[in-house]
Amino acid sequence: MQRLIPVTAVFVLILGLCFSIISSAQDNCLDCHTDWEDGENSPTQKWTYDIHNQVGLTCADCHGGDPTLDDMDDVRNSKGYRGLPSTAQIPQFCGRCHSDATYMKKFNPALPVDQVAKYITSRHGVLLGTGDDKVATCISCHSAHNTSPASSPMSSVYPLNLPAVCSGCHSDAEYMAEYGIPTDQYEKFASSVHGHALLVNEDIGAPACNDCHGNHGAVPPGVENISAVCGSCHAKVASLFADSPHRAAFEENGFPQCETCHSNHDIIKPLDNMVGTEQNSFCIECHSEDDGNKGFETASVISTLLDSLVRSEQNAIEVIDEAEIKGMEIDDERFALKDVRSSLVESRSLVHSFSLDEIRPELEKGIALADVTRINGLGIIDNYFFRRKGLGISTVIITLLAVIIWIKIRRIERQPRNRA
Amino acid sequence: MNQVNGVGGRLYKWIDERVKIQAFVDYMAHKSVPKHRHSIWYYFGGISLFFFIIQVATGILLLLYYRPGADTAYESVKFIITKVEFGWLIRAIHSWSANLMILAAFIHMFSVYFTKAYRRPRELTWLTGVGLLGLAMFFGFSGYLLPWNELAFFATKVGTGMVGALPFVGDFFLNLMRGSSEVTGATITRFFGWHVAILPALFTVVLTVHLILVQRQGMSEPVDWDAKKPSEKTVMPFFPNFILRDLLLWLIALNVLAILAVFFPYGVGPFHWLLGVKADPFVPPPPVIRPEWYFMFAFQTLKMLPATVMHIEGELIGIFGFGLGGIFWTLVPFFDRKTRHGQKGRLFVIIGLAAVIFILVMTILGYILE
Incomplete structure (x- = not known):
């Protein structure tokens, strides 16, 4: 029994040391805050899915202090405690890590580290610098304790979610009143060709707010750089426009390049009647028949040729559809129709050169191809009727032969020697 | 003369x-042909022969343009139906005639079975007839892959895969049929060889024997023929009466074939041979993989069998079951002793009816449940 006493003492000592080590590694912030905070929106609840938590960071890594201490006052007084940052402090609070390239490499070497630098130049950042704490900071878009990478569909800044995040402030007329800017951007965007692609078709290749305005350095694009913004996706059209006579004319008159005809947030699917000299066309807003330049005539010819190609394509489609309904093989013609469609798309794009020399060859090529396809389709339909006529003739001949044989059988069987 | x-x-x-x-x-x-209330069934052998002749003629025409191989088969069939003058018609007739030939052969076989025409001394005629039907079905199976389209590719994969389920010899036969462990271009050339050389040669030999036997032995009389009074035994001369009637039916069959080929060049409903898209082994199979209709009863039965029956793979049991059933069916003239002695063997009528009902129900279920 006496021998057991020192053994037990050593065991208790080792056990005590283990508890001490475990207790020293424990994050007491979560223990206390989890007890005090209720609801799924509480920071501790949201923290579970936060990217920072997933890469192994703790509360203390952002908020500072000693997380091993049990008493909150002791934590507040401990070394490095930063606590809750004010709105004005948030960019630097996040930037402490996110602007440190060496530190961020540990987690994701591809992640940019210029967010704060860009933010300072943004409209949000500029206003924050003037003491306006209503403007968006990092946590307004990314959230504070529920941050996910922008590529994650869970993230508030994922392309499909971003317009709603921006509109949280920008569609609130009361909140935005003092800034004197419109609050219908989201509504217009949602009805636009881009908004339809993004919000309805969920095509994340379609632009969200940040694709035109920038994200961390968000500013409204100026008159001079709209074509650069649009041209980052619509490169060919932007290039054609840049080489066109309209570029100089627009600059001279202070017209924003793409926006003048296509608008900004409520960009609708471009229609062929936007070009031409009819009432709905945009060309006649500047050009008239007697303005002394050839713009009016060019618009008229482009419009006529475009209409011709559209009609030729439609006629060819109707003929090929009819041939298909008749059960004919039309794979080659369908393929040719794709070429016609490519020609039409190319022509619509070439409209931005506003040069007949550029547009006419493509339009005429498309019209010729559509006509050939339609003629081929008519040939196929003729062939359909030819088949039926051929069948009719052969059926008559075969039936006639059958009748002759039947008469022969009757005649043979009437003869006594062949009668059954 | x-x-x-x-x-x-x-x-x-x-x-x-x-x-x-x-x-x-x-x-x-x-030579004379007995006349009785079942005489109509005598003509189905002739109709099967007519469709076979059509198959040979249209097959030779298709051969002029068809090019076997994974890179050329689909393209050449497309060329035949889109560019070659009347190519669409030749392919349509070949496809329709193939199906009608099998149908006529099935009707011929069951009519022979139920009229007990297989009884002595026509056992060899029955054996060669069953052999011809088997060869015709293999014709269909090998021809199905030749357009190298998506449906044909996956149906052949499933069909040949069933052979691979056989114990011990499965892998050997699978490789023999496919030319490799997978369905590839090697499978097309192999199936093409079977379809245009080996099977036609075998079919011609067996068909010749079958026709010689039919001519030597004449048409089978009904079982109760001998018991009839001489005044009740009516016959018709084989030539020209029966031959002319055969010819008349051939012309009607030709007319039906022409109408079907022109109005439905790619088949009707699930019985179609649309070219569709080219076979691609790397894309997922289409939602519905179906064999030709005459394999559907077997396909459906194998699908409905449980995965294992008493620790034996269900599919294996199905294959063995069909194998044994086929052997029994082929040798039925030797089992049906009663009919051989001029008595009506009811048991074999019931077995035949059960087979017909089974085939019909399983085929219909196959199309309904897919």
Whole structure:
């Protein structure tokens, strides 16, 4: 029994040391805050899915202090405690890590580290610098304790979610009143060709707010750089426009390049009647028949040729559809129709050169191809009727032969020697 | 035909002097065909033969343009139906005629079965007939892959895969059929070889024996024929009465074939042979993979069998079941002793009816449940 006493003492000592080590590694912030905070929106609840938590960071890594201490006052007084940052402090609070390239490499070497630098130049950042704490900071878009990478569909800044995040402030007329800017951007965007692609078709290749305005350095694009913004996706059209006579004319008159005809947030699917000299066309807003330049005539010819190609394509489609309904093989013609469609798309794009020399060859090529396809389709339909006529003739001949044989059988069987 | 009239008569005499066909004509003229309420079934053998002749003719025409191989088969069939003059018609007739030939052969086989025409002394005619149906089905199976389209590729994969389920010899036969462990371009050339060389040669030999036997033995009489009074036994001359009736039916069949080929060049409903898209082994199979309709009953049965029955793979049991059933069916003239002795064997009628009902129900279920 006496021998057991020192053994037990050593065991208790080792056990005590283990508890001490475990207790020293424990994050007491979560223990206390989890007890005090209720609801799924509480920071501790949201923290579970936060990217920072997933890469192994703790509360203390952002908020500072000693997380091993049990008493909150002791934590507040401990070394490095930063606590809750004010709105004005948030960019630097996040930037402490996110602007440190060496530190961020540990987690994701591809992640940019210029967010704060860009933010300072943004409209949000500029206003924050003037003491306006209503403007968006990092946590307004990314959230504070529920941050996910922008590529994650869970993230508030994922392309499909971003317009709603921006509109949280920008569609609130009361909140935005003092800034004197419109609050219908989201509504217009949602009805636009881009908004339809993004919000309805969920095509994340379609632009969200940040694709035109920038994200961390968000500013409204100026008159001079709209074509650069649009041209980052619509490169060919932007290039054609840049080489066109309209570029100089627009600059001279202070017209924003793409926006003048296509608008900004409520960009609708471009229609062929936007070009031409009819009432709905945009060309006649500047050009008239007697303005002394050839713009009016060019618009008229482009419009006529475009209409011709559209009609030729439609006629060819109707003929090929009819041939298909008749059960004919039309794979080659369908393929040719794709070429016609490519020609039409190319022509619509070439409209931005506003040069007949550029547009006419493509339009005429498309019209010729559509006509050939339609003629081929008519040939196929003729062939359909030819088949039926051929069948009719052969059926008559075969039936006639059958009748002759039947008469022969009757005649043979009437003869006594062949009668059954 | 002893009279020598006109050009035809002189030509006949000229040939007869050299190859002595008068004896054959006399034999045919004296041959007779029994007339009774089941006489209609005699014609289905002839109709099957007619569709086979159509198959040979259209098959040869298709051969002029068809090019076997994974890179050329699909393209050449597309070329045939889109560019070659009347290519679409030849393919449509070939496809329709193939299906109608199998249908006519099935009807012929079951009519022979139920009229007990397989009984002595026509056991060999039955055996060659069953062999011909088997060869015709293999014709269909091998021809199905040749367009190298998506449906054909996956149906062949499933079909040949069933052979691979056989114990011990499965892998060997799978590789033998496919030319490799997978369905590839090697499988097309192999199936093409079977379809245009091996099977036609085998079919021609067996068909010749079958026709010689039919001619030598004449048409089978009903089981109760011998018990009839001589006044009740009516017959018709084989030549020209029966031959002309055969010819009349062939013309009607040709008319039906032409109408089907022109109005439905790619088949009807699930019985279609649309070219569709080219086979691609790397894309997922289409939602519905179906074999030709005459394999559907077997396909559906194998699908409905449980995965294992008493620790034995269900599919294996199905394959063995069909194997044993096929052997029994082939050898039925030797099992049906009663009919052989002129008595009505009811048991075999019931077995035949069960087989017909089973095939029909499983085929219908196959199309409904897919």
